[in-house]
Amino acid sequence: MTTLAAVPTPAPRTAKAEATRATIVAAAMRLFREGGYDATTMRAVADEAGMSLGSAYYYFASKEHLVQGFYDQLSAEHEAAVAEVLAAETGFVERYSGVLLRWIDLAAPYHEFAATFFKNAADPRSPLSPFSPESQAARETSVGIQREVLAGSDLKLPAALREEMPELLWLLQMGVVLFWVYDSSEDQQRTRALVRGVVPLVDRLARLTRLPVVRGIAGDIATLVRSLRG
Amino acid sequence: MTTLAAVPTPAPRTAKAEATRATIVAAAMRLFREGGYDATTMRAVADEAGMSLGSAYYYFASKEHLVQGFYDQLSAEHEAAVAEVLAAETGFVERYSGVLLRWIDLAAPYHEFAATFFKNAADPRSPLSPFSPESQAARETSVGIQREVLAGSDLKLPAALREEMPELLWLLQMGVVLFWVYDSSEDQQRTRALVRGVVPLVDRLARLTRLPVVRGIAGDIATLVRSLRG
DNA sequence: CCAAGAAGTTGAACACGTTCAACACTGACT
């Protein structure tokens, strides 16, 4: 999931290794879709991929690391889908909503067992955690998308907030993903409703910064965010 | 952790069972503190509690369920500590900050292995999840505290938001807990800074609702929250 | 073409969480 890292596994030295990794991930995803994460054993994955258990562990350090392949795949698909939106729209609401809604569309088939993935990603010590050093690259990519969302939009922000806003949007996306994980409504309608409701609110709040009082608060938010980083 | 449920385990029938449960929880907490959650085996817990592995499983359905005892204990302590704050203070900032900071104080000794607890609680299907049906009671208690924070404070809210505000404060507390889990700073100073920065912001934002524009947005937030529930 | 190291492969073995059938104790009612 775009936001949930694409942990850099040790770059495969050979083309064959790369292919084998892809084979294993594909096999795992097939089984995950059928029976869920927990019910899928590493032995079954190895079988499905046509190799021994030990071999699977030669390519992936753990069952958890197997999920990285999934992240990478989804991440790439999302970036492609997003490019389309960002080329066509100029309104902030359309751009940001588009980014979030496309993600929901892409991730939908995996919603059922995303819970287990999320469970692992939620561990701060896990390399899958969105805040982990390992996923810094993916995080920066994702924040970069948000920067682009803002850059190409009609939204004018006070200087104090301009710097921090992409990171805040990323954080909001993380919140949406969190909501999505817990969303048991049909077709994740509730998460979609959240996006459609919250994005215009952000837009209106941002535009309100023309008022001095509001701008003061915005400045304080920026200061707080800055002080909490590092 | 107050916010993270106190899952109602089947009420022990006998006094002896109650005592045995307490013994096991105490033994587990001792070992958790020494070596962390993962490194503590159920066999070791059973040993430390002076019984067989099977017996431990007679009292607790799983290693995860063992953690409930911890939640219950911390939850009770927090409620006591909070009562003191709420009796003394009338300012919203002091009341809400007090509630949050006391929780950080109480939870501090467990911060190191809270990550693992959180990892389990993050699974929406886990009974330990703050959103699970099993923890509804604990959740309502916690929302009730927020209601009390507001009721006894000097903060005036627009009618539209008054109903939803306790739940929003609870949600914010969940966010703080999330931040806390990931906070690796000395003595969780960063989480404390977050509380000290964010609570006054909430206060100022709430007071800004005297402006019609802002009040309109507040109303929309309330509507959105309402539509996402249920 | 050969040797040697790197890359890849394997199944047995380990530790752990969890389950279970069998057994033991307790206490209340006849």
Next chain:
DNA sequence: AGTCAGTGTTGAACGTGTTCAACTTCTTGG
């Protein structure tokens, strides 16, 4: 005292993720 149900106890056994030493195959430089 005897029976019976409820409560408690036990260690063996199972399935799982993970490790590892031994083995095979591939690649590369001479």
